[in-house]
Structure formats: structure tokens, C-alpha cells
Amino acid sequence: MNKPTLLLVLGLSFFFLSCANKQLTTQQKTDDFLYLFDAMEANFPYFGVAQRKQGVDWLGKKNEYIERIQATENDSAYIYELSNILGELREGHTDLAPVVMWHYFLDAYKGIAKEMPEYKIWSKTMKKSTPRIEYWAQIINKDTEENDSHQSDVKPLESEYKDTIMPDQNVAIMHIPSFLSSYMSIDEPKINHFLNSISEVDNLIIDVQGNGGGATDYWSNLIVSRLTEDTITFSQYYAIKDGALNRKFFPDDFNDKKLLDIHNSFFSKIPEEFKNGKYNIIDKVEKIAPDNPVPFNGKIYLLVDHTVFSSSEAFAYFCKTTKWAQVAGQPTRGDGIGSDPILILLPESHIVARTTVTAGFNDDGNINTEKGTMPDIIIEGDTKEERLNNLIKRIAF
Secondary structure, eight states: OOHHHHHHHHHHHHHHHHHHHOOOOHHHHHHHHHHHHHHHHHHOOOHHHHHHHHOOOTGGGHHHHHHHHHTOOSHHHHHHHHHHHHHTTOOTTOBSHHHHTHHHHHHHHHHHHHHOGGGHHHHHHHHHTTTTHHHHHHHHHHHHHHHTOOHHHHSOOOOOOEEEEEGGGTEEEEEOSOBOGGGHHHHHHHHHHHHTTOTTOSEEEEEOTTOOOBOHHHHHHHTGGGSOSSOEEEEEEEEEEOOHHHHHHOGGGGSGGGBOOTTSGGGGGSOGGGOSSSEEEEEEEEEEOOOSOOOOOSEEEEEEOTTOBTHHHHHHHHHHHHOSSEEEESOOOBOOSSOOOEEEEOTTTOOEEEEOOEEEEOTTSOBHHHHOOOOSEEOOOSSHHHHHHHHHHHHOO
8 A cells, every 4th residue: 555545544534533523513412312302202102101100201301301412511421311311211121222232232133134134124223323333332331330330231241041950849940030142052052951851840940030131032942942842822912103113113013914903802901092093003923833842741930020021021921821831929020022122323423222112911901011910929038039939839749
């Protein structure tokens, strides 16, 4: 490379770096936020839940939010304020996690898209956030480390899957603190070995206390398909608002094939806030087929607590709906019925937010994210260990 060409490359590199790190103007921050606000208003389903549970009229605070955004002195304060404003909804899938763990989310979406091409929209949106995403990630991760060092929020921990067989108590136990897809290849051989070793006991406890979710494929493919001899068919009912981003990410939810018949008895159970014509009510039929099932004919219990959320909540819903296992423990946190959060790419900053847009319903019509799943068997106890021991005492022999 000759000297003029090298100088040109260095100059362009400096130019792009400067643009990436340039502080946003007040107008840019305002335009950014208004785009986010409008996207939330058009697509997010849980403003009523936030009002009832948190006492927050999020849409009614628009002017306050704009003032807070405009008062931020720099980009660091701006992204922190954005996170706070979204956090007022207290909805576990509505946040700036794609900024905090950008590479993790991009890799996950690219992996899913290989099997499900419709997920390309997620990975494409993530890629469009460059070149500024590294800049924002550095800001938010630096603030996280300085404030609390909540490393579990920054990057996934190593798998903590454990299992044990207690012949004297006639019980086998699986401890699964996370369903992250990145753990599946690590945990699968352990689970296979364990499931092939439990035929001599009559009770299996799947302990998912503290499990904040991950991939539904973890529990459906590695556990349920191995412990059933027949295909299990079940429905998930959810509402999705007729918003532009929802149509972009979930186009299939806006054709007639998946719509719940308004004459279906379940329709009468749905809260009135979803019957105002702004929502499609979806009947999504799921199937889990057997895959090399193991010879276990005993009883299965899913042990849950108040932190069970997302895909682990989906497991609780599945068990309670299909009776595949008895759900034991404490009421769950919810938000496990429906589909993945959509991504909102802000136009000025290229910050990526995510938010839940499918409002799932329990069998009684209640909103899953508001009520969670009520166990079939309530198990008292102040700690995970105490509740596990109390369940063992209840079911052993």
C-alpha cells in the first residue's frame, strides 16, 4: 500500500470513528425517543397491566419523558434515561438487553434463522445497528460494572445443570437454572445419561426454581420429547396488536389461519381490553413429538418459584395445560406464552431496544404475564432448598 492510500484509509477510519462517537444533539435524542414511544404505543400490549400492577400510566407520561430525555447532558445519561423509562413498565422482556449483549443476541438470532428463516428479520435488525452499537455497549456495560458488577446481566454464566438420583427417597432430581440455547449442547449428553438411569425410581422432579428462561427448545427437545411416547398437541392463546412492527416481525399472525374463532368458548374468557378491535387473537397450535423416549413410567413434577419467567414459564404453562407433569411450588412470574420480543432500532442513535408484543393467556383467560402460573401443588418454604426438600417429603413413597 503506498503512502497516499494509507493516509486516505487512516483518514476515513478516523472519520467513521468520530461519527460513531459523536454526542447526540437534543433534537436527535428527542426524535429517537419519539420513535420509540410511537413504536411502543402501536405494538406493546401491556399498558393496562403496568397501570394495574405498577400504577404507571406510561402513555400519559409522554411529556414528562420528553423533558427527561432533553435534560440529559451526554450520551451516557441519555441511554441510562432510556433504560429507566422502559424499566418503568416492569416488563422483563422490555429493555436494552440487545445493546448490553449485542454479540450474544446476534449469534442466537443467526442460529435460529438457520432452522427458521423468518428469524432473519431479527438478525438483520441487529446488523443495522452498527457502527454505533459498540459505542453504546461500551457505555452501558461500563456503567453496569461500575455500579453493581451484575455480570449475569452482561454475559451468560456457565451452565449450572445438575442431577441426582435418591433411591432411598424413590426420587430423581434435575436442577436446571437456565434454558439458554448456548447450554443445550453442553447439557444434552448429561441429560441423556441421567434420563437413561432413572427407570428404577417412581418420581422425577424437574427443579427450575430461579430459571429466568432462554430457549423453549431446551425443555421441549431435551426433556419432554424424551419422556413421552405420544405426540403432545396443545394450544397457546395470545393477543397481538395491529402495529406496523408487529406485522413486520410476525406477518403470519395477520392472516386468517391462526385467528381464534370469536365463537370459540375461550374468546369469552379474554379480558375486555383485548376486544377493542386493535388486536388479533391467535390460537397457536404446538406439537412435541417423541424422540427416542426413555423407559420411565413414574410421576413427573415441575418445581417452580416466583422467578420462573419467559421460556421456563412456557414450560410451566405447558405442564399445567397438558397435564404432562404436576406443577409444584410457588406462583410464577409469567410472560412465557406467545413469541419472542421484537426489536426496535432507534433511527438517530442506532440503539436497539426489545419489547414483548404477544400477550399470552392462561387457560382461565387471565393474562399470563400478570398472573403467572398457579401451581397444582403449593409447596411452602423460604428457600429453594427448603421447597425442594418439602416436595420430596410430600411425594416420596
